[in-house]
Amino acid sequence: MYYVADVKESDCAKYNCKQCVLFCPEPNTLMYHDSKHVAWVNYSRCKGCAICVYVCSDLLKRNCIEMVMVTTGD
Amino acid sequence: MGLEYVRISPGFEKYMPKDYVDLVQYGQFGKEIDVQQLGQFKELVEEHPMCAGCFMAYFVRVFYASLPKPEDTIVIGTAGCARLALSQAAVPFIYGNYGDTNAVASGLKRALSIRFPDKEKDVVVIAGDGGLIDIGFGMTMHSWFRREKFTTIMVDNEVYGNTGGQESGMSPRGVQLKMAPKGKQFDKINAVELAKVAGCVYVAKLAPTNPKRIAKTVRRAILAARHFGPTFIHAYTSCNIEYSIPTEKVLEDARKREKQDFGFYEWMTDEVKEFFEELERKPEEVKA
Secondary structure, three states: OEEEEEEOHHHHOOOOOOHHHHHOOOOOOEEEEOOOOEEEEOOOOOOOOOHHHHHHHHHOOOOOEEEEEEOOOO | OOHHHHOOOOOOHHHOOHHHHHHHHHOOOOOOOOHHHOOOOOOOEOOOOOOOOOHHHHHHHHHHHOOOOHHHEEEEEOOOOHHHHHOOEOOOEEEOOOOOHHHHHHHHHHHHHHHOOOOOOEEEEEEEHHHHHHOOHHHHHHHHHOOOOOEEEEEEOOOEOOOOOEOOOOOOOOOOEOOEOOOOOOOOOOHHHHHHHHOOOEEEEEOOOOHHHHHHHHHHHHHHHHHOOOEEEEEEOOOOOOOOOOHHHHHHHHHHHHHHOOOOEEEEOHHHHHHHHHHHHHHHHHHO
């Protein structure tokens, strides 16, 4: 079981922002999809620090990222 | 060193690791990358064993994304947290003994300028508060006195994070740590003023709350070091383990400290200021 960030795609696509991507401490983990204009998470690399949740929910009040539990192989 | 060493020989693409092929195709080598493009290209730094939510890891990530010429850069680090991420990047990394990073960098920069007199090779030291201002103090200061042309970046987590939480010269006064139960009795060392007095031509102090500003500062420090002399950046990179900051509050803490004592500060000599005015004016003139 891992605790990782998960982007709600439909909510995220409303905003053309990538602030969470710019504040993730892990390289190549929280990525930005050029054509869909959404952020997406590489689950196997996410360490679950939730800084992206702070940026999205507390700073920007957009609530597009939540922390979820995944099992190996998801 | 140089783009020809980065590229894969024709016919060998399918034998190279996927990450390396991605790095050459979608990475920073030979391109002008803006830090705002993070998340849309393959970054130089790879997965590393630093703690979840570590802001030193974040600083290292933004640092690599803002290198002006990653293929012509050598990074020097030492014992401490930062080297865990620095050594996982596609930029040559040298592990100096504890305290002698700036002495190693001095020799390296001189050797590079003899070996490649017509090319610009950047040398960057990234070490912690212990490596640069406590144990490496003498060598750091003397490299500045000698006006060696390289960049020194101090990632200041205000504690010896690897060895259980001893106080360092950069810990704030009165702070209680696991191995300093009485609280620190002395003030935090003013590294920025020391650097100015010791002869640095560009000095900056920042908390990593704005990636664009980090990138601009790092680029300026590297470019000034190429032409003028030693440059120094003092970055606040909190230790969320030793200072017991919940990981999701790390950015909040950095923003708080930025308001208190880590407000953005930049100082440079007049000739460096003139150089940047010239450099940053050029694109507008070309358009006109």
